[in-house]
Amino acid sequence: MAEPRFIEPLLKSTKHRMSSGNESGNSRPGGPMKGDNEKNRPAWQLPPGVSRGTWDYVHEVSIATQYDGFHHGHPLLELDRNLVMGVADEISSSQGIQAGVAIDLACGTGRCSIPLAEKGWRVIGIDLSQSMLSEVATKKNSDTAIAQRVALIRGNLVQMSFLADQHIDMAYCLYSSIGMIQGRNNRLELLRHVHRVLRPGGRFIVHVHNRGTWLRDPGGVRRWLADWWRSFRDSQWEFGDRVYAYRGLPSMFLHIFSERELKQDLRRSGFRIDRWMRLNRTSSGLLSPPWCSGLRAGGYIAIVQKA
Secondary structure, eight states, X not given: OOXXXXXXXXXXXXHHHHOOSTTTOOBOTTSOSSSTTGGGOOGGGSOTTOOHHHHHHHHOHHHHHTHHHHTTTOHXXXXXXXXXXXXXXXXXXXXXOSOOEEEEETOTTTTTHHHHXXXXXXXXXXXXXXXXXXXXXXXXXXXXXXXXXXXXXXOOTTOOTTBOTTOEEXXXXXTTGGGGSOSHHHHHHHHHHHHHXXXXXXXEEEEEEBGGGGGGSTTHHHHHHHHHHHHHHOTTOOTTEEEEEETTEEEEEEEOBOHHHHHHHHHHTTEEEEEEEEEOTTSSSBOSSOTTHHHHOSEEEEEEEEO
């Protein structure tokens, strides 16, 4: 099926658009990045911000093919999807437009991209997993109208220089996908790219998990102290980093935030915080009452605006 035509002015150049080399690490769906055996790349060849665990995750086909079933019924995925749809309606109403242009960062299987396109929005889905993009492609190509509203790019969220400035009305990065980026400077690079591509007044929605809940878990205080001490001894380790076994993968990486850390990063990247949502322990709704949120909140959702 032909590529959606709306994508052309949103990309800087053919060189950036089609690149699959070391500069951007991005390509259109349909083929791997350069290299016959990219899954087994040595650590020094991995894209910026991508840990070995994340690299293994995006190359495990079953993660994508079983994604929808595995996460079916998760309350956070229902909550954040409804939030994205609500913010889209707010933007359409305030700007007097029927629909805008959005970027779904780490789009997965398109759980937000497809519903947003059904509302008339044009959506760019970006993910490092070719298998995830294949799942989205199957869904979107079942409807000709939707297929022309959803464009897919395989890419690393840290390296989005291929996107043109100030063409996007809304961006979102959900389910703590920003936490899968290793290194604070790399996470800040993502936020700066988002700020750059948003139109003035454009909105960004981001979710993270809260590391304060560790203190309430069995052995949590010891784990907190060990993690804090390691961040001083190991230059590659930051307070909040976690490596754990996940669905057959031995070393899944996730950075878990504090409220202060995320607020600092958003403001340093040029955003103004419009709405700050503290979620309950199961992330099924807002924390109530909101006291001691640093210890009690399961995570945070920020809705911010390009200042």
